[in-house]
Amino acid sequence: MQWGLRNRLSRIIKPDTGRTVMLAVDHGYFLGPTTGLEDPGALLSPLLQYADALMPTRGVLRACVDPAEAAGTPIALRVSGGNSILGELSDEGLTVSMEDAIRLNVSAVAISIYVGAANQHRTLINLSRLVDEGERYGIPVLAVTAVGKDMARDARYLSLACRIAAELGAHFVKTYYCEDFERVVRTCPVPLVMAGGKKLPEPEALQLTYDAISRGAAGVDMGRNIFQAESPLAMIQAVRAVVHKGEKPKKAYELYLSIKSGQAKKKGKK
């Protein structure tokens, strides 16, 4: 891997722990104003310092994130899209040129692939082209294994999708947790980060994080389980404790509760 590409990837996957806590806020590209993301600017301002990387769309990055405030937060920019929950989700193309991604000073670009879905071929070719561009300019590519509504999120399917992404040149892969997750990690030759998926009660989301990390994930790229938590600020810190310090879920939940109650006290004093 070339120097620039490795350097950018090291901004995201921290060399001291080999892990990362990425904050995904790209949902609006097909879901519109997702719960918790109605006002991305207000949400993100206090969270940025706790994210090893932020995964937004171009529009949210430009309109809602202060470039100075985000100076220390690497950006993994969502560059695929073109559909919505009202259409065929797999019908995606590239939505941002590499030139604009570079202008936005990104540390990586992210694209979804839809293995087994209607537009499998197109999304895999999109990934391959994006990897060519990424290699040309030293920008790592994160492949997101999107799963169609009628597909099983099991180790058989997810290891197929992750391995294809890696074979086509993705520098890291985002996928869902499943039973026998070790198999997905073992058969994927590049770092794998776990997507959080639908909102769970906080103790369960911390358990999920712990399970993914202890089974070999290089971290998380988590959205709803952070920004839809009762306290997103407490949740991202609790997730960090699991990912970077190996904290057990019970302890991490205690940390969540204590940060949340500290916040409530601060608000009460105002």
Ligand code: 5RP
């Ligand atoms: C869909 C995506 C997202 O929009 C998002 O990043 C998912 O994050 P989470 O499941 O943790 O809310 O990648 O394929």
